[in-house]
Amino acid sequence: MSEYVSSFMSHVKAKNQGEPEFHQAVQEVVESLSIVLDRYPEYRSSKILERMVEPERVITFRVPWLDDQGEIHINRGFRIEMNSAIGPYKGGLRFHPSVNVGILKFLAFEQVFKNSLTTLPMGGGKGGSDFDPKGKSDNEVMRFCQSFMTELYRHIGADTDVPAGDIGVGGREIGYLFGQYKRLKNEFTGVLTGKGLNWGGSLIRPEATGYGSVYFAAEMLATRNQTLEGKVCLVSGSGNVAQYTVEKINQFGGKAVTLSDSNGYIYDEEGIDAKKLAFVMELKNVRRGRIKEYVDKYPKAVFTPLDTKLVHNPLWDHKAQCAFPSATQNEINAKDAETLVKNGVYVVAEGANMPTTLDGVKHFLDAKILYGPAKAANAGGVATSGLEMAQNSMRLPWTREEVDQRLHMIMKSIHKTCRDVSERFGTPGNYVNGANIGGFLKVADAMMDQGLV
Ligand code: NDP
Numbered sequence: 001m002s003e004y005v006s007s008f009m010s011h012v013k014a015k016n017q018g019e020p021e022f023h024q025a026v027q028e029v030v031e032s033l034s035i036v037l038d039r040y041p042e043y044r045s046s047k048i049l050e051r052m053v054e055p056e057r058v059i060t061f062r063v064p065w066l067d068d069q070g071e072i073h074i075n076r077g078f079r080i081e082m083n084s085a086i087g088p089y090k091g092g093l094r095f096h097p098s099v100n101v102g103i104l105k106f107l108a109f110e111q112v113f114k115n116s117l118t119t120l121p122m123g124g125g126k127g128g129s130d131f132d133p134k135g136k137s138d139n140e141v142m143r144f145c146q147s148f149m150t151e152l153y154r155h156i157g158a159d160t161d162v163p164a165g166d167i168g169v170g171g172r173e174i175g176y177l178f179g180q181y182k183r184l185k186n187e188f189t190g191v192l193t194g195k196g197l198n199w200g201g202s203l204i205r206p207e208a209t210g211y212g213s214v215y216f217a218a219e220m221l222a223t224r225n226q227t228l229e230g231k232v233c234l235v236s237g238s239g240n241v242a243q244y245t246v247e248k249i250n251q252f253g254g255k256a257v258t259l260s261d262s263n264g265y266i267y268d269e270e271g272i273d274a275k276k277l278a279f280v281m282e283l284k285n286v287r288r289g290r291i292k293e294y295v296d297k298y299p300k301a302v303f304t305p306l307d308t309k310l311v312h313n314p315l316w317d318h319k320a321q322c323a324f325p326s327a328t329q330n331e332i333n334a335k336d337a338e339t340l341v342k343n344g345v346y347v348v349a350e351g352a353n354m355p356t357t358l359d360g361v362k363h364f365l366d367a368k369i370l371y372g373p374a375k376a377a378n379a380g381g382v383a384t385s386g387l388e389m390a391q392n393s394m395r396l397p398w399t400r401e402e403v404d405q406r407l408h409m410i411m412k413s414i415h416k417t418c419r420d421v422s423e424r425f426g427t428p429g430n431y432v433n434g435a436n437i438g439g440f441l442k443v444a445d446a447m448m449d450q451g452l453v
Pocket of ligand 1: 165166167170209237240242260327329353378382
């Protein structure tokens with residue numbers, strides 16, 4: 001670690017104690033940026049990076065709600081408004097018991113760079129709650145969402161801050177949140193993305209993160225004159241991102257063989273084809289069941305329960321060429337990265353945010369595999385949210401083909417930016433540097449233009 005990076009990180013750790021995920025996200029970016037700050041000292045003297053690690057605003061609030069038995073519960077709500085240099089704050093809401101300010105700051109920080117890479121005018125933010133929607137009735141989820149929005153509504157707006165979904169926040173939650181916002185403000189605006197199709201949503205938004213990460217993988221493979229045809233793919237998670245990753249892998253002629261949730265993973269050597277994927281979608285999105293039920297329906301597949309004593313994740317220990325981590329942060333550690341490379345994986349496209357630890361990333365970079373970091377590979381979701389905002393502003397919906405074509409173009413453009421920038425700064429093929437530097441430059445220049453604010 002260079003002297004600059006270690007002194008910067010000491011400062012960040014001292015000021016943001018007990019936030020390891022935030023430290024990790026910042027360190028990865030700072031390591032890429034020291035080369036930029038050496039070349040352009042004006043960013044250093046203007047303290048651009050010091051400003052970027054300090055959120056513009058952190059909002060914390062109480063969310064009281066009543067369960068179906070009439071018992072009172074109190075959760076904590078958050079919104080991190082990280083950076084608005086290039087547009088209104090934009091980023092998802094996460095409902096998961098692990099949510100805390102450090103996790104949301106890491107996500108909001110990543111979002112700033114990701115949104116910049118999309119080419120669209122969006123700043124970065126993130127929010128959520130330690131509420132767990134699992135096992136709650138629709139009415140309980142609705143009451144929670146209404147209470148959450150009763151505070152959040154005064155901080156957001158179509159030109160201020162536009163939240164979307166993330167873990168635990170899908171179409172159902174966005175619906176309840178939007179309904180309450182509309183009721184409180186008496187206005188129908190594009191204040192949230194991921195809306196239903198007949199009330200302002202965009203076609204392809206549900207598919208966009210998964211499709212986008214597969215488009216990104218295809219672009220990386222094209223640099224070696226290869227395609228996804230016939231490639232065996234490991235996918236983790238079984239939520240929104242994982243489902244549409246599998247759908248697009250199938251469309252491109254690849255074979256997805258794994259899916260997971262927090263109780264374990266399934267391995268289906270024959271591949272999760274369209275029919276099996278339809279079963280998973282019904283299981284997860286309608287019945288809200290567990291992934292282990294897959295093997296009741298398809299007994300040739302194997303379910304392995306989560307073993308918390310293991311220091312590695314066995315999902316990554318199968319012969320394959322591609323991996324699409326699509327569940328959550330730090331699901332690939334150094335040992336998993338080593339196993340993946342040993343088993344023949346040479347394409348990793350991150351659907352989840354920061355799914356690989358810093359040591360794991362180093363292993364991928366040293367092995368010179370095609371490694372697409374999250375802020376580039378999963379940017380298709382927020383990019384399509386940006387397209388939803390554009391359609392809302394015009395009050396005109398685009399066709400499925402038009403949105404998908406734009407999403408595909410954006411993913412190609414992000415890939416090109418990563419390639420070009422990594423080359424320009426002397427590390428060709430290093431998508432981590434490409435994404436961090438490419439995302440940084442646009443935001444940094446906007447901050448310089450706008451003065452000390
Ligand atoms: P969903 O809630 O739809 O699905 C999340 C999946 O990951 C579920 O299968 C869930 O299992 C599993 N999971 C979540 N947390 C854990 C955990 N701690 N341990 C093991 N498994 C876990 O979320 P999304 O698919 O929307 O999000 C997945 C990832 O993609 C996240 O990192 C998110 O930040 C990122 N992302 C999402 C975008 C989007 O558009 N939705 C955009 C960009 C990134 P279980 O149900 O058992 O909890």
